[in-house]
Amino acid sequence: MPSASVLVPIYNVEKYLPACLESLRAQQGDFEFLCLDDGSTDGSARIAEEFAEKDGRFRLIRKANSGYGDTLNRGLAEARGEYVGILESDDVMYPDALEALLRAARDVRADLAKGTYSLWWSADGRDVVQHEVPQQLLGKELRPREHDFCYLLKPTDWSCVYRAEWLSREGIRFLPTPGAAFQDTSFMFKALCSTDRAVFLDVPIVHYRQDNEGSSINSESKAYAVCGEYDEIERWLALHANDAFAARMRLGFQVSKLNAYLWNLDRLGDDLAPEFAHRIASEFSAYASRGEIDWPAWDAWKATNLRAILRDPEHYLDVRRRYHGPGAAAKARFALHLAGPAGLAQALGGRRG
Template identity: 35%
Template sequence: MEQRPFVSILIPCCNVEKFIQQCLLSVINQTLKNIEIICINDGSTDGSQQILEKIAKQDSRIRIINKQNTGYGDSMNRGLDAALSEYIGIVEGDDFVTPEMFEMLYQQAKKKDLDICRGAHFNLYGDQAYPEVPSFLPSKRVIDSCQFEKMLKLRPAIWTSIYKKDFLRKNGIRFLGTPGASYQDTSFAIKCWLTAQRVALLPLPLIYYRCDNAASSVKQKDKVYFICEEWREIYTFLFKQKLSSPARLKILFEVQFNNYLWNLKRVAWKYKAQFLIRWFCEAWKFLLKFNISFSQLPTKLRIKILLLLFFPVFYLFLSLFDNDK
């Protein structure tokens, strides 16, 4: 009987012909050999499909799912449904990984029976790579069962981790499949951290995240409200799973606040006021509904909240000079 793959690596692809060969070759050359590679071609109109098919002929571990352009979330859900292995990994079509990435993550995950094992990453600008390791991680050892607050405040970066497939299915964790949407890693990542019981973080950069791809969703300044849909999905999941403790709501409010601040800076000028109005309304609704106590929030965050709620126009201009991540 053929052995079940240890890790299914999902590679969503949409018009990434400039990068997909480097990405796919980095996955093929993993030191962990018992893997399957599932490439989900989301209706690419460039040469991505042809490159995938050419390389797939050279490696039987590669499967290609060709579909119409229904968006990132649907692509990822198709990949999750097709995966045969015990753990799931994700590599974006314009990124690439170190040779030992999945072996290191899988060894830790199996040794400790983890729901999630996460590594750090490099931010890649052209040929220059800069490691990004969470500040609370020491440099020489694995961190187990980190505090919930710290986990939630980590950048979503779903492509730095592997996930136990049974954990995802048990908790009903999937991607929001809104066509044409962006930032659909946000709700997926937070749902994972809300429900994971056994986690570990490796303080080693294992994947190269390309920051200068002009076609990536973060560069599309007209995608204004998709981040709001992600947070609606997060709160729907939170209450459905009965995870809405006051402590968690306070942490989520802070994470959402910083997430929205990032989005406010990112969108085009003509959309900033519109987004600020929606943020203003959502913040008031949240605080009133859940009776969030200001006294238990960080001082800097309390100042930002007060500015947003009572001086929103001033806050719009002030936010442009706020360098917090």
């Protein structure tokens, strides 16, 4: 049995695939690399085949096009490793990253070991390592759903290894919806909330490419794909309503959902954004009408944003479009225009996320 299987979902990425697979080839260990070609029409499958000829750890699996989630589920079914990891076909893995994750997982017998990543612009060489986990929690065995930070993590399923037997036992799989996107969202939420034993590292695992124009994060055609992911999380939460941490998971779900919806709102053009702003208001109004929003538990600044959307989604969108942006100065300007001095105080003193 290989110590780990790495799943590489592939679809028309011949421009980026050689660097991705070369970074896997450089990993030292008893691994298998499953190149999952989802019906590519370019030279991607041929590139993967060449790597399989050079290194017996690579295996090419060809399939008809069915989308990201279904492709990764096929990979999970085919994987033979004790642990399973994922590498997107336009990204690059850091040297020795896989061994670092496996060593950490085995040290505490974890179901899940998660590292960090860098935001990478290959054109100009920028590579900015992200630090998402509180320092005092790094390298320790923990139960993620007990900690607020886990609900604020970006759903980077490719910065982890997962114990394969545990994923199967818990039934954790990807949504197979064809043509959808962001299918790492529900997978990561369920994984983090299901395990009683995880470990987090401040070790970069993947150079996460930011300048692939074909990436789903840059596609307006999938404006509502993220909604299906949160529908799936909500379905899963209903099955775990008696969990000792159900209330915390419900709060974490709502905050995570609002964060993701606002991120989606910011990337949409003027033709789609107003409709999506109303979608946010509609879904959270339903929670409020059923008494499912625990307002005192919310971060004050995040609650101010949500209340503003519920009052007038188009006004909120207008203020956000005019003043919101990266950096502390833009955050302060947006807060002042949205909620005055009180909003500024909340924004400057609020929790991350």
